[in-house]
Amino acid sequence: MFSRKRGGPKHVRPTDAPPSEALRHSLAADDEAPAPEHGPYDQRHAPEGVQRLDLGSLLIPAIDGVEVRVQANPEGVVEQIVLVDGESALQLGVFAAPKSEGIWNEVRDEIAEAMVADGVAAQEVQGPYGIELTARVTTPEGPADLRFVGVDGPRWMVRALFQGRAAADRSSEGALGQVMSGLVVVRDEEARPVREALPLRLPKDMTEQAQEAQGQQQPAPPDESTAFNGRNLN
Template structure:
């Protein structure tokens, strides 16, 4: 569902959305770039004075009531980020992209094709970041709404997947919408293949909590 096509020209359709604000600003020639009106923010435009959870390439604003669930491998590299607020969830991913062009149009088309192959009927709808992709999918718990949002930035792309109430109704994004618009992407200078996931790590707070829990578990084991 998310692999880079090799070879062949990139086809541009008349219905393709224009570059996101972050990407458009990065392409400004000669003049000093001006920060876009809303995030996700490239590091250079990140507003100051905001408390954020540091996951390496992605900084997540700390918003009251939003639970952050992070799945990591034994080495501490983050494999999945899901934020939960009531009956809505937001899954986040951040990927390498070219500086001069966005990749969300191409990625969105591939997600739609994969859905159709599974018998799902996705729809393209306009949104504040450009064209979004919505669908109702079958899950073990029954039918569920999903909504994909993509934001192209300078040398990065954020892919957001809304689930639950916020997927069915954009007006119910609430705090999760604030999280998405407040994200900060830190793109390192390393050359990376297009669509490679940018490196993420467990936040210091979570690492310390896990170490404390492991220490406590070991102490209880010795006392038993």
């Protein structure tokens, strides 16, 4: 999806986002420091008593009314996560990163460069998680607003793409904003190349249900999505 830039050390610009709460806490000398006020959280700082959908490396809080659409292959490996709330959508991805250095600034630059190459004007704006990237693109259905948000954590980075109303107006995030601030990242101990997607899988019971459903009818294509509502999570 994106590759790490080569050719020397990264240079910090005045507009670079400061470390996120998750990354700052991971670098703190005091392991007993209070948990961040909001997520995305590293697993060790995740608040207890919250109902979440377990997708392996990413735990998604169950928010009433939010539909979670998970695209997975027949083996249950998740390839795409999209959450829908009314006229807004939120696409999520989580990737490997260095332990003590964020990569969102570089990734944001590359997204902007790719948009400019496609003739799309991208703009950097300040958001609650730092510097975001906004743009309006043309689709077969008409113009569409996009907003890219990145959050650096210890050995991970969450990349979120708001679409629709929540992209055009941040104050309209609503339930999707609650999902974003409640995400939990479970980073395994395996050494992974920077920017490699962290493994995501459907919960075992959902994988079994999908396999049973496929056994009772014609096999579903690999890109068929499994959709469920936040209020129905177990």
